[in-house]
Amino acid sequence: MPRPSFTGDVQCLVRHHCSRMRALPASCIDSKTKVMLSLMYRMVVSGRPCARGLCVRQYNWSPQQLSADANFHSARPNECPRILITGGLGQLGLGFANLLRKRFGDNSVILSDIRKPPNHVFHKGPFIYADILDYKNLREIVVNNRITWLIHFGVLLSAVGEKNVPLARSVNITGLHNVLDIAAENGLKLFVPSTIGAFGVDSPRHSTPDLCVQRPRTIYGVSKVHAELMGEYYHHKFGLDFRSLRYPGVITADAHPGGGTTDYAVQIFHDALKTGHFESCLDADTRLPMMYADDCLRATLEFLETPNECLTMRTYNVAAMSFSPAELVEEVRKQVPHLSVEYKLDPLRQAIADTWPTSLNDSRARQDWGWKHDYDLPALVSTMFALLQGLDHRAAKAN
Numbered sequence: 001m002p003r004p005s006f007t008g009d010v011q012c013l014v015r016h017h018c019s020r021m022r023a024l025p026a027s028c029i030d031s032k033t034k035v036m037l038s039l040m041y042r043m044v045v046s047g048r049p050c051a052r053g054l055c056v057r058q059y060n061w062s063p064q065q066l067s068a069d070a071n072f073h074s075a076r077p078n079e080c081p082r083i084l085i086t087g088g089l090g091q092l093g094l095g096f097a098n099l100l101r102k103r104f105g106d107n108s109v110i111l112s113d114i115r116k117p118p119n120h121v122f123h124k125g126p127f128i129y130a131d132i133l134d135y136k137n138l139r140e141i142v143v144n145n146r147i148t149w150l151i152h153f154g155v156l157l158s159a160v161g162e163k164n165v166p167l168a169r170s171v172n173i174t175g176l177h178n179v180l181d182i183a184a185e186n187g188l189k190l191f192v193p194s195t196i197g198a199f200g201v202d203s204p205r206h207s208t209p210d211l212c213v214q215r216p217r218t219i220y221g222v223s224k225v226h227a228e229l230m231g232e233y234y235h236h237k238f239g240l241d242f243r244s245l246r247y248p249g250v251i252t253a254d255a256h257p258g259g260g261t262t263d264y265a266v267q268i269f270h271d272a273l274k275t276g277h278f279e280s281c282l283d284a285d286t287r288l289p290m291m292y293a294d295d296c297l298r299a300t301l302e303f304l305e306t307p308n309e310c311l312t313m314r315t316y317n318v319a320a321m322s323f324s325p326a327e328l329v330e331e332v333r334k335q336v337p338h339l340s341v342e343y344k345l346d347p348l349r350q351a352i353a354d355t356w357p358t359s360l361n362d363s364r365a366r367q368d369w370g371w372k373h374d375y376d377l378p379a380l381v382s383t384m385f386a387l388l389q390g391l392d393h394r395a396a397k398a399n
């Protein structure tokens, strides 16, 4: 067997760690420097690039995922993760697949769902049918594709969840149990998003901190608190690399909203462009935390790439802006001045929104792994219009 190139591997490790260090807050640099120096030291004293066990522990790869003839080159720490996204045809899945594919290559990311993908999704990269309620099938997909990261997006959101509690309980709780077990068995890194909906009337309403009373009154919120706690338990009990972010309402031009309480903040852009008339299902003054999808997905990738030693928690709040329907309308009217608006409250969504925080305190995310948002309300609105008008223009040309 040819001897691995010592110089090449040192350079590769140094490059890898330097690029990670640049992305880290200053408070983490010391521990990263230590890791890099200790890796280089081991390589120098052993005369070999890196012991395989060290790579596996440091980067949370399960030894089972290494093929029998794996040599140092195939197991090197900067090897791309192999990623499965469940519930990938919702609002966030495709955007995250695109981001991950840019970073790790098209074939490193498998998008999955129980629905049929549209052509542009199917032809963009690997897609597979995966029902998170089918444990055996999900395990088979993970094993056969040597998955190392599992991004679990399969869910029923808050408003649809209240309309079908048995299904929401099954998808959001039984589905999560399947994913947790498969992730723990196969040594995966597991990301399960949480939400502002994991808080409730007893939580502080303004600048809600990471750690406080969480007594949500929707099946969606209850299932997310359950996910946070189960993930943390599996982390402490079995060493699972579980990570979660509490997302605000996320606004994206990629897909139509999927049955949430914050859907109005996506719908308004489509209605403003199509009909110039918007009906808000929430009261003019209902203020909620919100985030543009690019910020949300970048936060997720940066969080996933943060070394374990920089994390002081497994579940972090992330925030960008807060606004009410009236404030959003005012900003949208700068682009579509003739927009007419009616407030036709949906009692179900209004009741849910009234129990959610108006803003999140995300100082721990900013401190521990350097989270920083890019988009405020004006930037969000102008970007959404630019994207949707671009999309409409392309659709009109295609017809």
Ligand SMILES: NC(=O)C1=CN([C@@H]2O[C@H](COP(=O)(O)OP(=O)(O)OC[C@H]3O[C@@H](n4cnc5c(N)ncnc54)[C@H](O)[C@@H]3O)[C@@H](O)[C@H]2O)C=CC1
Pocket (backbone or CB within 6 Å): 086, 087, 088, 089, 090, 091, 092, 093, 112, 113, 114, 115, 130, 131, 132, 133, 152, 153, 154, 155, 156, 157, 171, 175, 192, 193, 194, 195, 196, 246, 247, 248, 249, 250, 251, 257, 258, 259, 260, 262
């Ligand atoms: N979009 C948002 O504003 C926010 C989203 N999140 C979280 O982010 C994640 C992704 O959310 P979205 O994409 O917005 O959700 P979505 O509702 O748009 O998409 C969920 C997807 O799950 C799929 N699904 C349903 N049952 C399934 C099953 N049995 N097996 C596999 N897939 C199944 C659906 O077909 C759908 O494509 C969720 O965990 C959600 O709780 C958290 C806070 C805000």
Ligand SMILES: CC(=O)[C@H](N)C(=O)O
Pocket (backbone or CB within 6 Å): 157, 158, 159, 195, 196, 197, 220, 247, 248, 249, 250, 259, 260, 261, 262, 263
């Ligand atoms: C904030 C969320 O979790 C989601 N958008 C919903 O409204 O259910």
